[in-house]
Amino acid sequence: xxxxKRSQRRPQQGKKDRYMQPSILMGLYSKPSYxxxxxxxxxxxxxxxxxxxxxxxxxxxxQLEEDGLVTSEWETEGAGPAKRIYQLTDGGLQMLSLxxxxxxxxVENLNELIKQYYEVKRNKSAQx
Amino acid sequence: xxxxKRSQRRPQQGKKDRYMQPSILMGLYSKPSYxxxxxxxxxxxxxxxxxxxxxxxxxxxxQLEEDGLVTSEWETEGAGPAKRIYQLTDGGLQMLSLxxxxxxxxVENLNELIKQYYEVKRNKSAQx
DNA sequence: TGACCTATGTGCTTAAAGGATATATGTTTA
DNA sequence: TAAACATATATCCTTTAAGCACATAGGTCA
Numbered sequence: 001x002x003x004x005k006r007s008q009r010r011p012q013q014g015k016k017d018r019y020m021q022p023s024i025l026m027g028l029y030s031k032p033s034y035x036x037x038x039x040x041x042x043x044x045x046x047x048x049x050x051x052x053x054x055x056x057x058x059x060x061x062x063q064l065e066e067d068g069l070v071t072s073e074w075e076t077e078g079a080g081p082a083k084r085i086y087q088l089t090d091g092g093l094q095m096l097s098l099x100x101x102x103x104x105x106x107v108e109n110l111n112e113l114i115k116q117y118y119e120v121k122r123n124k125s126a127q128x
Numbered sequence: 129x130x131x132x133k134r135s136q137r138r139p140q141q142g143k144k145d146r147y148m149q150p151s152i153l154m155g156l157y158s159k160p161s162y163x164x165x166x167x168x169x170x171x172x173x174x175x176x177x178x179x180x181x182x183x184x185x186x187x188x189x190x191q192l193e194e195d196g197l198v199t200s201e202w203e204t205e206g207a208g209p210a211k212r213i214y215q216l217t218d219g220g221l222q223m224l225s226l227x228x229x230x231x232x233x234x235v236e237n238l239n240e241l242i243k244q245y246y247e248v249k250r251n252k253s254a255q256x
Numbered sequence: 257t258g259a260c261c262t263a264t265g266t267g268c269t270t271a272a273a274g275g276a277t278a279t280a281t282g283t284t285t286a
Numbered sequence: 287t288a289a290a291c292a293t294a295t296a297t298c299c300t301t302t303a304a305g306c307a308c309a310t311a312g313g314t315c316a
Binding site: 055082 | 263266
Binding site: 162163164165182183186187190207208209210211212 | 293295297
């Protein structure tokens with residue numbers, strides 16, 4: 001019974017990379033935005049299933065601000081509770097650009113592994 | 129002084145996806161292998177910079193065996209210390225196939241975000 | 257008025273990475 | 287022949303960030 005927990009590994013089951021930081025930076029690159037709205041934006045990128053937990057978004061936003069990658073100001077006009085509007089700094093822009101480079105490399109690596117997989121698979125089915 | 133710790137964080141915060149499990153599974157799909165050799169194999173996939181720490185590989189291998197995705201046996205013949213040779217089980221093969229599907233989806237998501245980035249960039253330079 | 261949506265935030269637990277260190281075997285070389 | 291070195295596996299402890307539950311509060315509408 002104590003082992004049950006461990007044996008349920010599946011891809012995506014553990015704590016994996018959901019590209020939260022670059023998703024937020026990319027969202028803000030399109031236009032200044034705020035936490036609650038970014039939850040929807042990020043969902044569209046497809047790295048998280050369903051909606052990202054709010055706590056996670058706000059945690060990231062605060063960290064980004066502390067690191068000087070975004071700035072924020074309160075928006076009290078308009079309907080509903082006040083929103084904290086974030087926008088990218090120059091540093092944030094540079095970081096996003098680094099992330100894009102990283103992602104491009106990831107795509108290459110992933111494609112290479114995928115290609116190798118199908119090659120091996122083809123070989124195995126040819127000589128079983 | 130208390131802030132020093134935070135500012136020493138690596139620039140890109142967020143978990144980097146190292147794809148350790150699928151890399152190991154893919155390595156074993158090509159041919160049965162052992163920890164020390166897999167360290168080199170995995171390096172070639174490009175998801176980790178330099179060599180993966182041995183402790184990490186062995187930890188993964190033990191976990192994979194516990195989960196029934198691989199089996200192992202000691203190889204005492206041949207030069208050098210004995211090797212623990214691992215090979216994929218049917219379950220491991222299925223898991224690898226799931227991983228490939230996941231990776232294909234990741235490639236799509238990544239490409240979509242990258243595309244969006246360059247679109248926004250183009251728009252911004254058109255109307256500054 | 258109280259249910260509900262919007263909006264932000266805190267706190268605690270756990271999974272996995274990071275990294276240091278230990279152990280042992282066989283091979284080379286000084 | 288003893289020391290140095292490459293191979294090979296393994297354990298331990300710390301750090302990091304994800305995962306999740308919960309707390310707070312303003313505004314809208316039946």
